[in-house]
Amino acid sequence: MGRAVKHIAFDEQQIAERVASLGREITTAYPDGDLLVLCLLKGSFMFAADLVRHIGCPLQLDFIVAASYGANTTSSGNVRLLYDPETNLEGKHVLLVEDIVDSGRTLQKLTELMLTRSPKSLEVCTLLHKQIAVHLRHPVKFVGFHAPAEFLVGYGLDHAENFRHVPYVASLA
Ligand code: IMP
Ligand code: MG
Numbered sequence: 001m002g003r004a005v006k007h008i009a010f011d012e013q014q015i016a017e018r019v020a021s022l023g024r025e026i027t028t029a030y031p032d033g034d035l036l037v038l039c040l041l042k043g044s045f046m047f048a049a050d051l052v053r054h055i056g057c058p059l060q061l062d063f064i065v066a067a068s069y070g071a072n073t074t075s076s077g078n079v080r081l082l083y084d085p086e087t088n089l090e091g092k093h094v095l096l097v098e099d100i101v102d103s104g105r106t107l108q109k110l111t112e113l114m115l116t117r118s119p120k121s122l123e124v125c126t127l128l129h130k131q132i133a134v135h136l137r138h139p140v141k142f143v144g145f146h147a148p149a150e151f152l153v154g155y156g157l158d159h160a161e162n163f164r165h166v167p168y169v170a171s172l173a
Contacts, residue, residue, distance in 0.1 A: 003159065003162075003172055003173060004173055005153065005154070005163070005166075005170035005171065005172060005173070006170065006171045006172060006173040007170060007171055008168050008169070008170045009147070009148060009150075009152060009168075009169045009170055009171055010145055010155075010168060010169040011168045012167045012168050014145075015050075015127075015144075015155060015167075015168065015169065016050070018144050018145060019047065019050045019051055019054060019127075019144065020054045022051060022054070022125065022142055022144055023051055023052075023053070023054020023055045023056075024054065024056075025142060026051075026054075026055050026095065026125065026142060027054075027055050027056040027057050029123075029141075030057050030059075030093055030095075031057070033057055033058050033059075033093075034091065034092050034093050034120060035055075035057060035058070035059040035060070035092070035093045035095060036059065036060045036061075036062065036087060036089065036092040036093065036094050036095070036119075037051075037052055037055075037059050037060070037061045037062075037095050037097060038061075038062055038063070038064055038085055038094060038095065038096045038097065038114075039061065039062070039063050039064070039097050040063075040064050040065075040066060040096060040097060040098050040099070040106075040110070041063050041064065041065045041066075041083070042065070042156070042158070042164065043098070043099030043100065043156045043157055043158065043164075044097045044098055044099040044127070044156055045156050045164075046155050046156040046164075047097065047099060047127045047144075047155065047156055048061075048097045051097065051125070060087060060092075062085040062086065062087040063083060063085065064081070064083060064084070064085055064096075064110065065081070065082040065083035066079050066080065066081050066082065066106060066109075066110060067079070067080045067082055079105060079106050079109040079110070081113070088117075089114060089117040089118065089119045090117060090118045090119065091118070091119070091120050092119050092120055093119065093120050093121045093123075094114060094119040094120075094121065094122045094123070095123050095124075095125055095142075096110060096111070096114065096122070096123070096124045096125070097124075097125050097126075098124060098125070098126040098127070098140075099126070099127055099128065099155075099156050099157050100126060100127065100128040100129070100130065100147060100152065100157060101124075101126045101128070101129045101130060101136075101140060102130050102132060103132060104132070104136045107124060107136065107138065107140070108136065108137065108138070111124065111137070111138040112137075115138075122138070123141040123142065124138065124139075124140045124141060124142070125140075125141065125142035125143075125144075126140055126142070126143055126144065127144040127145065127155070127156075127169075128143075128144060128145055128146075128147040128152065128157075128169065129143045129144075129145070129146055129147060130146075130147045130148075130149055131146055131147075132149065147169075148171065150171040150172070151171065151172050152169050152170065152171055152172075153166070153169070153170055153171075153172055154166035154167070154168050154169045154170050155167060155168060155169050157169065159172055
């Protein structure tokens with residue numbers, strides 16, 4: 001892998017407990033159904049898979065693939081859509097599931113795009129939030145953890161495509 005993790009920021013049990021409670025929050029927030037969960041790949045694959053198992057209301061699931069980072073640890077500011085969801089968003093309660101909000105650029109771009117498709121509502125659920133993004137026009141409704149201002153890997157998050165599989169979130173040395 002080349003690099004080793006420095007310390008565990010959120011362990012498996014912390015993540016499991018928080019994801020379960022987020023699932024309960026989301027369940028009560030959508031009493032009338034029509035929920036479409038949009039999993040932002042690749043980073044949120046593990047989070048979304050665990051999260052939907054804790055959402056009690058009927059839902060549909062689709063994916064978005066966006067690339068915003070290359071092999072380094074700083075934001076490129078470029079957000080490219082590599083896969084666009086096939087599901088029609090019109091009239092649906094759309095919940096965009098993110099792994100981490102850093103500068104907020106990815107979210108800004110994606111929420112703007114999703115809003116042009118006339119969803120009934122659009123909310124964002126992120127596992128981690130660095131609280132750095134100050135100019136977010138679309139506030140993040142569901143936040144798993146406030147994250148330290150470090151580069152984090154694991155539980156879906158990568159560094160140059162490594163570490164996605166580890167079951168905890170850790171910072172890099
Ligand atoms: P933003 O556009 O700066 O908010 O960055 C959001 C995207 O960059 C996330 O969806 C991640 O894929 C990636 N990213 C941001 N911070 C980190 C980090 O600490 N570790 C791994 N990926 C990150
Ligand atoms: Mg990434």
